[in-house]
Amino acid sequence: MNILVCIKRVPETGARINLTDDGRAIDTRYLGFTVSPHEECAVEEAVRLIEKQGGQATALTLGPDEAEEQLRAAMSIGVDNAILLATDGREWDPVATAQALVDAIRDREAEQGPFDLILFGNESADAGGYQVGVRVAHALGRPCITGVKQLSIEDGRVEARREAGGGWEVYETSLPAVITVKEGINLPRYPSLPGRLRAKKKPITRLEPTWFDGGLEMIRMKTPVEEESQVTILGHGPEAADKAVALFKELGVLS
Amino acid sequence: MILTFIEHDRGKLNESSLEALTLARRLADDMASRLEVALIGAEARALAEPLAAYGAVRAHLVEHAWLDDYAPDAWAASLAQLMAATSPDVVVAAGSERGNEVMARLAARLDLPLASNCTEVATGQPFRVTRVRWGGSLLEEAHLKGSPALLTVAEHALAAESISKPPEIDVRPFVPTLTEEDMRVRVVRRVEPEREGVSLTDARVVVAGGRGVGSAEGFAALEELAGLLGGAVAASRVATNNGWRPHADQVGQTGARVAPDLYIACGISGAIQHWVGCKAAKHILAINTDPEAPMVTKADYAIIGDLHEVLPAIIQKLKS
Ligand SMILES: Cc1cc2nc3c(=O)[nH]c(=O)nc-3n(C[C@H](O)[C@H](O)[C@H](O)COP(=O)(O)OP(=O)(O)OC[C@H]3O[C@@H](n4cnc5c(N)ncnc54)[C@H](O)[C@@H]3O)c2cc1C
Numbered sequence: 001m002n003i004l005v006c007i008k009r010v011p012e013t014g015a016r017i018n019l020t021d022d023g024r025a026i027d028t029r030y031l032g033f034t035v036s037p038h039e040e041c042a043v044e045e046a047v048r049l050i051e052k053q054g055g056q057a058t059a060l061t062l063g064p065d066e067a068e069e070q071l072r073a074a075m076s077i078g079v080d081n082a083i084l085l086a087t088d089g090r091e092w093d094p095v096a097t098a099q100a101l102v103d104a105i106r107d108r109e110a111e112q113g114p115f116d117l118i119l120f121g122n123e124s125a126d127a128g129g130y131q132v133g134v135r136v137a138h139a140l141g142r143p144c145i146t147g148v149k150q151l152s153i154e155d156g157r158v159e160a161r162r163e164a165g166g167g168w169e170v171y172e173t174s175l176p177a178v179i180t181v182k183e184g185i186n187l188p189r190y191p192s193l194p195g196r197l198r199a200k201k202k203p204i205t206r207l208e209p210t211w212f213d214g215g216l217e218m219i220r221m222k223t224p225v226e227e228e229s230q231v232t233i234l235g236h237g238p239e240a241a242d243k244a245v246a247l248f249k250e251l252g253v254l255s
Numbered sequence: 256m257i258l259t260f261i262e263h264d265r266g267k268l269n270e271s272s273l274e275a276l277t278l279a280r281r282l283a284d285d286m287a288s289r290l291e292v293a294l295i296g297a298e299a300r301a302l303a304e305p306l307a308a309y310g311a312v313r314a315h316l317v318e319h320a321w322l323d324d325y326a327p328d329a330w331a332a333s334l335a336q337l338m339a340a341t342s343p344d345v346v347v348a349a350g351s352e353r354g355n356e357v358m359a360r361l362a363a364r365l366d367l368p369l370a371s372n373c374t375e376v377a378t379g380q381p382f383r384v385t386r387v388r389w390g391g392s393l394l395e396e397a398h399l400k401g402s403p404a405l406l407t408v409a410e411h412a413l414a415a416e417s418i419s420k421p422p423e424i425d426v427r428p429f430v431p432t433l434t435e436e437d438m439r440v441r442v443v444r445r446v447e448p449e450r451e452g453v454s455l456t457d458a459r460v461v462v463a464g465g466r467g468v469g470s471a472e473g474f475a476a477l478e479e480l481a482g483l484l485g486g487a488v489a490a491s492r493v494a495t496n497n498g499w500r501p502h503a504d505q506v507g508q509t510g511a512r513v514a515p516d517l518y519i520a521c522g523i524s525g526a527i528q529h530w531v532g533c534k535a536a537k538h539i540l541a542i543n544t545d546p547e548a549p550m551v552t553k554a555d556y557a558i559i560g561d562l563h564e565v566l567p568a569i570i571q572k573l574k575s
Binding site for chain 1: 264325327352355356358359360362363364366367368369370371372381383387388389390391392393394395396397398399400401439440441442443444445446447448449454459460484486492495496498501502503505508509510516517524525526527528534537538539540541546549551552553554555556557558559560561564565567568569571572573
């Protein structure tokens with residue numbers, strides 16, 4: 001199987017998000033970077049599929065040159081190839097992002113044959129537009145199942161399950177297809193040291209797509225106003241148990 | 256005209272659609288525009304008329320033999336055809352899983368931008384929207400330039416509000432033309448939930464554990480406390496990533512959103528990605544060794560101490 005997995009580099013924000021002075025970016029001076037948990041699972045799923053069924057996996061990202069780090073992380077657990085669509089750090093909206101991905105996918109497919117499966121995270125961690133995977137699938141004319149938390153593929157048949165009200169909705173389609181996954185579909189592995197060393201030496205294809213205005217323009221970001229709460233310290237250590245039980249009574253949660 | 260897509264599952268209304276309809280009605284007031292709704296599938300028929308209470312003057316009932324169950328491309332194709340016939344200026348849907356999905360497919364078909372999960376919308380050229388980022392930890396002001404404007408409304412961003420003088424609502428059928436291709440993706444069957452205990456999203460009390468719990472076995476005390484309080488157990492991503500709990504228990508940006516009466520956070524630091532999943536709780540009690548942990552400073556109540564000592568003491572008190 002020939003699999004493509006699309007990922008996005010995002011800052012690893014901690015207890016609060018600090019913005020730059022103009023509010024147009026997150027202040028990342030003291031932050032590390034990662035991809036969304038959904039995308040970590042998409043990468044893991046791609047690697048499991050090729051381990052079981054043979055073939056190869058390619059990771060694709062649109063982002064700054066530093067996003068090479070996320071591509072190498074994907075390669076360190078078993079992804080074979082990587083493509084970086086380098087930006088100048090500007091915000092790309094969902095329409096422009098999807099178009100750049102589609103162009104790159106078409107070029108790669110023209111050279112090396114079609115991808116049987118294209119995986120995405122259900123939504124990015126930062127912008128959360130819920131649409132890039134769907135747009136790419138539409139442009140390529142392929143079926144797209146979103147929010148998938150169980151996936152099985154046999155002889156080109158796809159069965160995908162999505163969680164709904166504690167149960168599952170079952171979808172079926174055939175390859176080639178686009179699937180957007182959610183965290184929980186698998187438990188991603190940690191990279192091994194040899195895996196990391198191998199990933200360091202692998203080449204990355206670098207392309208520079210041209211930015212355009214897709215129609216949704218971010219002006220500025222802000223932190224939502226949250227009610228300030230005054231924490232009441234009930235006590236320290238096991239001696240606080242009495243206070244805890246009194247609190248349960250007061251809140252009416254004792255059955 | 257402003258068209259709101261009203262979402263349902265086999266005839267059961269998704270309440271978030273009423274929030275979306277409320278935002279759409281305010282926008283219609285601002286624009287001196289008519290408010291219409293679209294419902295898909297024959298099973299939605301009974302849902303149409305009551306929408307007058309939210310200001311809708313016309314309901315389009317999209318009916319077709321293939322629209323009995325969820326098929327996102329067919330739903331998007333139906334909406335696209337309805338739009339071609341009715342020329343709305345704005346199309347609004349709930350920022351739910353299905354709402355976002357159907358609108359994304361609609362936007363892709365029409366090659367239009369889509370602003371998902373908006374909390375506020377101001378009319379103009381272009382539309383100015385405020386939308387949610389980072390699962391709710393951050394807001395973004397943006398310009399939405401497409402016409403018609405497509406947007407979804409973040410769930411629980413505003414309360415659904417009926418109006419004092421509901422208009423007459425005129426319900427009319429709309430029959431779309433669907434192709435095999437529109438039916439490639441659809442629910443072919445369901446696996447019903449296995450009911451055991453209180454579900455995480457319905458529980459009045461949630462006892463959540465994070466890295467501080469230390470192991471899968473460590474969750475026994477949380478299970479016991481949850482049992483005594485008739486609640487459910489939840490976990491942080493560190494706990495699910497370590498395999499201590501199944502992912503279904505995870506609360507946060509990439510897990511469940513909960514709103515219990517009491518959320519007891521044991522050994523959880525309170526990273527924003529966790530916080531967005533539990534902040535809707537009425538009361539939060541943090542049990543943590545670190546008095547500076549964000550979970551402690553943001554909580555309503557806290558016990559500073561080792562959860563492995565504090566939980567057994569609480570359990571013992573509750574039992575006696
Ligand atoms: C895009 C993205 C999405 C994410 N989505 C989620 C999500 O959905 N849900 C989620 O939870 N996280 C999510 N995360 C991860 C999140 O950022 C944090 O890493 C995670 O929530 C931390 O889990 P924790 O609080 O259990 O662990 P830590 O941050 O390590 O905190 C452990 C806490 O336990 C306390 N402690 C330790 N020992 C004890 C003890 N014996 N008794 C009492 N207290 C003790 C410590 O003082 C500390 O406060 C996401 C991250 C990203 C980047």
